[in-house]
Amino acid sequence: KAGVTQTPRYLIKTRGQQVTLSCSPISGHRSVSWYQQTPGQGLQFLFEYFSETQRNKGNFPGRFSGRQFSNSRSEMNVSTLELGDSALYLCASSQEGVLVEQYFGPGTRLTVT
Amino acid sequence: AQSVAQPEDQVNVAEGNPLTVKCTYSVSGNPYLFWYVQYPNRGLQFLLKYITGDNLVKGSYGFEAEFNKSQTSFHLKKPSALVSDSALYFCAVRVPNTNAGKSTFGDGTTLTVKP
Numbered sequence: 001k002a003g004v005t006q007t008p009r010y011l012i013k014t015r016g017q018q019v020t021l022s023c024s025p026i027s028g029h030r031s032v033s034w035y036q037q038t039p040g041q042g043l044q045f046l047f048e049y050f051s052e053t054q055r056n057k058g059n060f061p062g063r064f065s066g067r068q069f070s071n072s073r074s075e076m077n078v079s080t081l082e083l084g085d086s087a088l089y090l091c092a093s094s095q096e097g098v099l100v101e102q103y104f105g106p107g108t109r110l111t112v113t
Numbered sequence: 114a115q116s117v118a119q120p121e122d123q124v125n126v127a128e129g130n131p132l133t134v135k136c137t138y139s140v141s142g143n144p145y146l147f148w149y150v151q152y153p154n155r156g157l158q159f160l161l162k163y164i165t166g167d168n169l170v171k172g173s174y175g176f177e178a179e180f181n182k183s184q185t186s187f188h189l190k191k192p193s194a195l196v197s198d199s200a201l202y203f204c205a206v207r208v209p210n211t212n213a214g215k216s217t218f219g220d221g222t223t224l225t226v227k228p
Binding site (some may be wrong): 027033042043045048056058090092099101102103104105106107110 | 145147149154155156157158159162164203215216217218219221222
């Protein structure tokens with residue numbers, strides 16, 4: 001079974017631009033979560049989607065948004081990029097339920113200059 | 114709100130020696146606890162989890178973890194470390210009756226195993 005895939009793997013953007021990151025979950029997984037990983041803040045939860053609905057949201061500004069499609073693929077968008085948005089963005093998919101582990105993609109490394 | 118603490122930023126052990134990576138948690142109610150490992154330029158990989166039952170949980174690559182409710186700890190252990198175990202380790206918690214997709218992670222512990 002194919003793992004979680006994220007595209008692109010690396011991205012360089014300029015302040016003020018916007019960016020869209022994509023995540024394809026493991027087949028059959030309907031829950032997709034996004035995390036931001038930085039050296040200073042660790043892993044911070046962004047949001048979770050399940051069956052095309054946002055079920056949970058972390059403490060990030062409204063510039064961060066996401067969506068999920070009917071095939072469970074998910075995208076996250078960051079508008080008006082700031083230098084502090086430079087990070088590794090990780091997508092994780094799982095089956096439904098709080099007892100199950102998450103499966104992570106390799107991440108998208110975003111650099112904002 | 115739940116939280117996870119990994120008190121050591123770095124753990125250094127010699128190959129062949131036992132290793133322990135510490136994790137403590139704070140939640141309301143019974144926790145579901147997880148360990149993940151991250152290798153350079155990779156996403157996190159699931160190692161093991163504690164849901165209920167036996168306090169000693171066995172996972173991938175010879176790792177195990179011991180759940181201690183009175184000390185609110187879930188330390189990761191391995192009897193004999195390998196150089197290839199060198200990586201960044203994360204402890205995570207989920208809480209019942211909350212939305213399933215949110216895990217709260219510790220800040221991570223870098224494990225270095227020296228030959």
